[in-house]
Amino acid sequence: MLRQALLALSTSGPARDAIMATPATRSVVARFVAGETIDEALEVTASLAADGRLVTIDFLGEDTTDPAQATAVTDEYVRLLGRLSEAGLAARGRAEISVKPTAVGLGLPGSGEKTALENIRRVAAAARNAGTTVTVDMEDHTCVDATLRLVGELRADFPDLGCVIQSYLRRSADDCRALAVAGSRVRLCKGAYQAPDGVALASKAEVDASYARCLRILLDGPGYPMLATHDPRLIKIAAARAGLAGRDDGSFEYQMLYGIRPAEQARLAASGAQVRVYVPYGSDWYGYLVRRLAERPANLMFFLRALSSRR
Numbered sequence: 213m214l215r216q217a218l219l220a221l222s223t224s225g226p227a228r229d230a231i232m233a234t235p236a237t238r239s240v241v242a243r244f245v246a247g248e249t250i251d252e253a254l255e256v257t258a259s260l261a262a263d264g265r266l267v268t269i270d271f272l273g274e275d276t277t278d279p280a281q282a283t284a285v286t287d288e289y290v291r292l293l294g295r296l297s298e299a300g301l302a303a304r305g306r307a308e309i310s311v312k313p314t315a316v317g318l319g320l321p322g323s324g325e326k327t328a329l330e331n332i333r334r335v336a337a338a339a340r341n342a343g344t345t346v347t348v349d350m351e352d353h354t355c356v357d358a359t360l361r362l363v364g365e366l367r368a369d370f371p372d373l374g375c376v377i378q379s380y381l382r383r384s385a386d387d388c389r390a391l392a393v394a395g396s397r398v399r400l401c402k403g404a405y406q407a408p409d410g411v412a413l414a415s416k417a418e419v420d421a422s423y424a425r426c427l428r429i430l431l432d433g434p435g436y437p438m439l440a441t442h443d444p445r446l447i448k449i450a451a452a453r454a455g456l457a458g459r460d461d462g463s464f465e466y467q468m469l470y471g472i473r474p475a476e477q478a479r480l481a482a483s484g485a486q487v488r489v490y491v492p493y494g495s496d497w498y499g500y501l502v503r504r505l506a507e508r509p510a511n512l513m514f515f516l517r518a519l520s521s522r523r
């Protein structure tokens with residue numbers, strides 16, 4: 213109930229203006245977001261890399277309604293990839309990037325899918341020049357077919373283009389089966405958006421069971437699974453399944469969000485596993501922040517405490 217209310221807030225214009233204008237929000241944002249500039253994102257990336265973590269960087273923004281803005285976001289990613297390469301952080305995919313299709317134009321009326329495809333193609337080409345890869349984030353359920361279509365088309369030229377499956381969608385096991393092919397980089401997450409009952413599973417138990425089912429399909433296949441979760445139970449299930457499937461540490465990775473369970477990230481990395489941290493930066497952090505608050509009551513309490521302690 214609370215989660216649904218918060219997710220509704222994540223797309224509300226007036227709530228967005230009020231929350232973004234509150235100075236105390238900044239301390240909470242700092243926990244989940246690397247900063248507003250490329251320099252700040254690079255600083256966090258370098259420090260995670262020095263600690264043996266892999267990184268995927270997201271330039272915050274979504275639901276672009278203007279073609280010029282979609283081009284500006286694409287330009288920012290190309291600049292970021294150039295800076296990662298200069299800093300020696302991109303080689304062998306140590307730091308890659310994550311792109312939201314609606315940030316680069318998917319939602320534009322008429323030409324959205326074509327615009328997003330061409331913009332992601334530019335980003336993927338820049339990533340290849342830098343020696344790294346791109347993962348295409350998955351947004352709400354209305355974007356799934358178009359996103360999978362554009363990933364499928366771009367993989368003809370960029371076979372290492374990553375995509376994302378959300379276990380809360382009823383269709384996800386079928387999508388995993390279709391994507392569990394050699395060389396296919398697939399991030400599996402639970403899903404952070406609102407979706408109607410017919411499309412999404414209703415309870416946390418069902419979403420978790422679906423995650424376990426999907427991770428089995430991906431780990432048993434010949435692709436490269438990227439298991440994005442902070443859930444201790446699912447991490448244990450993943451480790452056991454990877455062992456049963458005869459996978460070595462280099463053949464899959466765990467992924468977690470910047471600022472969430474850093475001790476677990478360190479523990480997994482110290483055990484020899486590959487751990488990639490999703491590092492968002494930029495000034496358009498509102499939707500991302502509210503989705504993090506919706507995931508966990510403790511995150512919401514942290515936010516409310518920050519607000520009250522500054523009154």
Ligand code: FDA
Pocket residue numbers: 348349350351376378401402403404405440441442443444467468469472473489490507508511
């Ligand atoms: P869940 O939220 O159920 O938490 C499970 C358990 O993890 C908790 O009970 C607790 O034990 C632990 N935990 C969670 N948060 C914690 C915290 N702050 N501190 C301590 N313990 C905590 N979504 C999407 O729709 N599209 C996408 O493209 C992506 N991309 C993405 C990339 C990466 C790298 C990650 C990690 C996540 C995403 N997501 C996403 C978000 C994802 O769908 C999901 O909303 C969050 O990861 C939260 O789900 P969990 O799997 O962590 O489980």
